[in-house]
Amino acid sequence: MLKILDATLREGEQTPGVYFDGHIKLAIADLLDEIGISIIEAGHPMVTQEIHDAVKQLSGHGLRAKVGAHSRSLKQDIDLALQCNVDFLGIFYCVSEARLNHVFKKDIYTAIDQIASVIEYAKQNKPGLLIRYTPEDTVRSPFQNVVDAAAAAVNAGADIISIADTTGFMIPGTENNFYDYVSRLKETLAAKGLSPMIAVHCHNDRGYALTNAIDGFRAGAEIIDATVLGLGERAGIVDLAQLAVTLKNDFTVENKWDLSKLPELYHLVSNYSGIPIPANFPIIGDNAFTHCAGVHSHAAVKNPTHYQSLDPQIIGRKMSVSLDHMSGISSIEWALEKLSIDADKPLIEQILKHVKSIGQKGRRVDLSELKHIVDWCKKTVVA
Ligand SMILES: [Zn+2]
Numbered sequence: 001m002l003k004i005l006d007a008t009l010r011e012g013e014q015t016p017g018v019y020f021d022g023h024i025k026l027a028i029a030d031l032l033d034e035i036g037i038s039i040i041e042a043g044h045p046m047v048t049q050e051i052h053d054a055v056k057q058l059s060g061h062g063l064r065a066k067v068g069a070h071s072r073s074l075k076q077d078i079d080l081a082l083q084c085n086v087d088f089l090g091i092f093y094c095v096s097e098a099r100l101n102h103v104f105k106k107d108i109y110t111a112i113d114q115i116a117s118v119i120e121y122a123k124q125n126k127p128g129l130l131i132r133y134t135p136e137d138t139v140r141s142p143f144q145n146v147v148d149a150a151a152a153a154v155n156a157g158a159d160i161i162s163i164a165d166t167t168g169f170m171i172p173g174t175e176n177n178f179y180d181y182v183s184r185l186k187e188t189l190a191a192k193g194l195s196p197m198i199a200v201h202c203h204n205d206r207g208y209a210l211t212n213a214i215d216g217f218r219a220g221a222e223i224i225d226a227t228v229l230g231l232g233e234r235a236g237i238v239d240l241a242q243l244a245v246t247l248k249n250d251f252t253v254e255n256k257w258d259l260s261k262l263p264e265l266y267h268l269v270s271n272y273s274g275i276p277i278p279a280n281f282p283i284i285g286d287n288a289f290t291h292c293a294g295v296h297s298h299a300a301v302k303n304p305t306h307y308q309s310l311d312p313q314i315i316g317r318k319m320s321v322s323l324d325h326m327s328g329i330s331s332i333e334w335a336l337e338k339l340s341i342d343a344d345k346p347l348i349e350q351i352l353k354h355v356k357s358i359g360q361k362g363r364r365v366d367l368s369e370l371k372h373i374v375d376w377c378k379k380t381v382v383a
Contacts, residue, residue: 003038012231123157168205182219199223260316294328325359
């Protein structure tokens with residue numbers, strides 16, 4: 001069954017200026033668990049004592065999800081993760097000669113030995129530990145190095161190989177596309193008798209993170225990384241709500257997800273990250289299911305599918321109609337019905353005129369203000 005790995009507490013904290021206190025991390029993890037996320041990446045314990053303590057707290061919190069730590073390919077990082085008693089360990093190390101030579105001053109053979117030895121060490125210390133190895137910047141690294149490192153990692157005990165598009169480099173439809181990459185790596189490892197689970201970690205630098213992740217899934221990836229609001233380094237990674245809704249609604253993947261908890265989760269993360277949810281953000285944004293233009297509203301009120309390809313009920317939301325300069329008679333009728341107010345045609349026309357004049361000042365009318373407008377217009381019409 002496809003697994004979603006949520007990295008809001010790890011990758012999400014790599015958003016400039018974002019840090020979640022321990023009690024907020026716990027609240028986020030609880031909601032992720034209620035939604036039914038399989039793996040929660042809780043942090044990199046080496047970074048600070050606070051993160052170490054939070055990872056440990058979450059591990060002992062009795063969540064259904066596997067709680068994981070991030071780790072460099074170093075025994076000291078593994079020891080800290082093991083101290084936190086995590087179920088899942090994500091170990092990363094680059095495999096490009098350019099970076100190995102310039103940053104780490106070592107060759108690929110030494111790097112692969114190091115990767116294999118820390119994985120063996122981790123597995124020996126906790127045999128049930130689910131271990132993921134990520135060749136950092138996988139897709140821009142020499143393919144043979146990726147294969148050699150992945151094979152050594154699996155032989156040393158890694159369960160998962162993560163294909164990381166660390167810089168958002170892959171573009172669907174070009175020779176650098178995720179579907180072909182995942183297929184080729186799976187086939188190459190299979191030819192060596194190795195069949196690890198494949199995870200995909202897609203950055204959104206060019207805006208293709210979700211499309212690439214779906215391409216990876218179509219090619220056989222079994223784990224997809226995401227974060228709330230797509231938080232993460234630079235332009236972030238795959239957005240959790242967009243991923244989960246697409247997989248459930250359009251790919252009908254087997255799942256036990258309760259996506260109605262997503263709005264609460266997004267507002268919690270937005271409040272404590274200081275990253276606002278754009279009004280036009282897909283699925284979660286205030287406007288995602290709100291119809292504006294009179295023609296649209298007229299049709300959507302009769303049948304929302306005229307202008308919606310997704311039922312907002314999937315995340316517990318409802319369609320709505322904006323009351324502003326674009327409104328038409330149908331918009332007002334829709335709103336009056338919500339308020340259980342009867343009005344004749346002259347009154348509705350008067351209300352519409354009033355709403356439009358407010359909308360032209362760049363403001364929307366909500367239902368509570370509409371009540372006052374109705375009262376005002378009743379007097380005006382009678383007079
Ligand atoms: Zn990342």
